[in-house]
Amino acid sequence: MERTLRLINVWVQCLGNQPSSSAADMSASIVDMESVFTDYRSELDSQETSLREELSEQLAKAQWMWLLILLGALFILFVSLQPYVVRLTKQLQALIANSERLAVDPYATLIPIEPLQNEVGQLSKSFSEMSSSLIHQHDELEKEREKTARILHTMRDAIVFVETDTNQCFANEALFNLYEQPFLFGDRQSLYPIDAFYEPFMAQIDDQDGFKRFTNRAKNCGIFDETFTYSMQRGRRTVRMYAEPIELQDERFGVMFVSRDITKEIEVDRLKTELVATVSHELRTPLTSILGFTELLEHRHVDEEKRKRYLSMIHSEKTRLERLVSNLLDVQKMEAGKGQQDFKVESLFELLSDVLEIHAGSTELHAFHFECDETLRVSGDPAQLRQVFSNILNNAIKYSPDGGNIVVNVSCEDDVIRIAIEDEGMGVAPADAERLFEKFYRVQSEQSRHIGGTGLGLAICKEIIESHGGTINVRSELGNGTIMTVELPIVA
Numbered sequence: 001m002e003r004t005l006r007l008i009n010v011w012v013q014c015l016g017n018q019p020s021s022s023a024a025d026m027s028a029s030i031v032d033m034e035s036v037f038t039d040y041r042s043e044l045d046s047q048e049t050s051l052r053e054e055l056s057e058q059l060a061k062a063q064w065m066w067l068l069i070l071l072g073a074l075f076i077l078f079v080s081l082q083p084y085v086v087r088l089t090k091q092l093q094a095l096i097a098n099s100e101r102l103a104v105d106p107y108a109t110l111i112p113i114e115p116l117q118n119e120v121g122q123l124s125k126s127f128s129e130m131s132s133s134l135i136h137q138h139d140e141l142e143k144e145r146e147k148t149a150r151i152l153h154t155m156r157d158a159i160v161f162v163e164t165d166t167n168q169c170f171a172n173e174a175l176f177n178l179y180e181q182p183f184l185f186g187d188r189q190s191l192y193p194i195d196a197f198y199e200p201f202m203a204q205i206d207d208q209d210g211f212k213r214f215t216n217r218a219k220n221c222g223i224f225d226e227t228f229t230y231s232m233q234r235g236r237r238t239v240r241m242y243a244e245p246i247e248l249q250d251e252r253f254g255v256m257f258v259s260r261d262i263t264k265e266i267e268v269d270r271l272k273t274e275l276v277a278t279v280s281h282e283l284r285t286p287l288t289s290i291l292g293f294t295e296l297l298e299h300r301h302v303d304e305e306k307r308k309r310y311l312s313m314i315h316s317e318k319t320r321l322e323r324l325v326s327n328l329l330d331v332q333k334m335e336a337g338k339g340q341q342d343f344k345v346e347s348l349f350e351l352l353s354d355v356l357e358i359h360a361g362s363t364e365l366h367a368f369h370f371e372c373d374e375t376l377r378v379s380g381d382p383a384q385l386r387q388v389f390s391n392i393l394n395n396a397i398k399y400s401p402d403g404g405n406i407v408v409n410v411s412c413e414d415d416v417i418r419i420a421i422e423d424e425g426m427g428v429a430p431a432d433a434e435r436l437f438e439k440f441y442r443v444q445s446e447q448s449r450h451i452g453g454t455g456l457g458l459a460i461c462k463e464i465i466e467s468h469g470g471t472i473n474v475r476s477e478l479g480n481g482t483i484m485t486v487e488l489p490i491v492a
Contacts, residue, residue: 095123102131149190158259161191162219164252169194178239178261179204179232206231218243219255229262237263270440286317286324330460341381341467345491348417349374352408355386359393365403366396372410376417377491380468388464388472391457392421392484399482400425415490422483427476436474437462 101109149172152159158175162168170191176183179201194201205211207230214228227242240262246254293310296302302310349372360368378385396406404424411418428436432443440455458472465472469489476482 098131102134145190152191156260159191160194160257160259161246161254162215162257163254164219169198175201175259178259204232206234214241215243215257218257222252237261238266239263286320289317290314290321330456341384343379343381345377345379346382346385347374348372348376348378348410348419351378351382351385352389352410352419355389355393356408359390359397363397363403366400367403367405369405369407371408373412376410376412378417378488379491380488381464384464385468388461388486389419389421391461392486395457396421396423396425396482396484399423404481412490417488417490419486419488420483421485422481424481427478427480427482429478430476433474433476437472 152172153174155172156174158178159172160175161170163170171194172191173183175194176197179197181197181200202208202211210228211230214226217223217226222245224243224245227240229238229240231238238261239259241257241259244256244258245252246256293314297307297310352370352372356368356370360366393406393408400406400423402425405422406424407420407422409420409422411420428443435441436443437458438455439459441459442455462472465486465488471487472485474482474484
């Protein structure tokens with residue numbers, strides 16, 4: 001302020017003394033004025049700088065104050081909203097956990113969620129409704145799947161389903177029965193994966209190459225208009241298989257192979273054919289002989305010796321016819337389950353002795369040898385047991401036309417009576433021996449071709465012995481005779 005007043009005074013003096021002052025005084029005055037102005041400017045700059053610094057300090061204080069107020073407000077807001085945020089976080093975490101549980105198991109126990117009146121609460125409600133709907137739909141799908149699986153498991157045909165994309169195989173219980181494999185699954189709620197059983201199953205198929213060609217044509221080429229018949233277990237069983245495509249929304253996603261055991265059907269057809277052939281031959285031959293000899297006796301005069309011989313041949317052919325009809329009736333009764341048995345306890349020694357005595361008188365070329373403990377007793381139908389041993393002895397005589405020894409040896413072992421009947425006849429090959437007990441099966445060889453028979457005798461013997469709780473088997477070698485062995489339970 002003083003500098004301002006000083007500046008004004010100098011300025012006034014200059015103006016007042018202007019007419020009379022010299023140029024030197026004027027210059028001095030101007031210098032003084034410049035000095036005063038310079039001092040004044042310096043003072044103003046200093047004041048401005050001081051004010052700027054003071055303003056900066058006040059602004060800094062204000063900023064810190066606003067920052068503290070903001071932090072305080074945020075802290076107060078956080079403290080006041082913390083319970084809500086915690087509940088909201090817990091709900092979201094529970095929703096996430098429930099989603100993960102449902103993804104693994106539709107029946108998983110879900111975490112209860114407290115409903116809130118907000119968007120998260122609505123989301124929780126919708127999630128619960130969705131979960132209930134999914135469980136209901138899953139239950140319905142499981143019921144349909146189980147129903148379908150149980151229907152397929154009750155089928156007698158073996159079913160294999162192959163997925164197109166994964167090539168995984170699933171099957172019903174009938175497949176394990178078809179391949180005689182142990183069933184390792186405890187329920188019927190679904191089809192069973194069989195990839196682990198592929199090798200044991202394939203090992204039983206005789207034509208594996210043909211089987212693979214058929215399945216590949218169905219899976220890869222889509223050919224479903226043909227069937228494939230194959231044998232198993234070296235021809236013991238016969239199976240017929242066909243394939244069907246399984247489509248979903250007009251797109252094939254798998255192939256179903258259906259296999260049926262037709263062994264019995266083929267056996268029935270074979271038996272029918274052999275029955276017609278055998279019966280027609282076995283009936284025609286004796287009837288022709290009877291008719292021929294009867295006409296000779298009726299229309300021609302023959303001497304007494306020829307008449308007796310013709311009558312003997314008629315009687316023999318009549319006996320042959322009677323045996324054929326009897327065998328056919330026995331087979332029919334056994335298959336129908338109508339055979340009646342009269343079980344009694346009999347002396348095995350007396351039973352075999354009677355049968356041997358009858359057959360010993362029918363041949364002069366064979367020598368019979370019999371060994372049996374006279375105290376042995378068996379329980380059974382005497383007529384049927386005599387039929388069995390008579391049939392075996394008759395075969396022993398018939399298939400050893402050159403004569404020889406016929407040995408009947410009876411022994412006991414482990415509560416079992418073993419009756420072995422051995423001859424020295426033509427014998428049979430092992431392959432034929434395995435089939436001797438099949439109905440209508442007869443060995444086709446040069447030696448046995450002229451020997452008559454229906455192929456029913458041993459089949460009937462097998463049925464009778466098994467109905468008595470025993471077994472019958474044969475051991476033979478071509479050209480070296482046959483041993484027929486019957487085993488029956490011992491009666492104390």
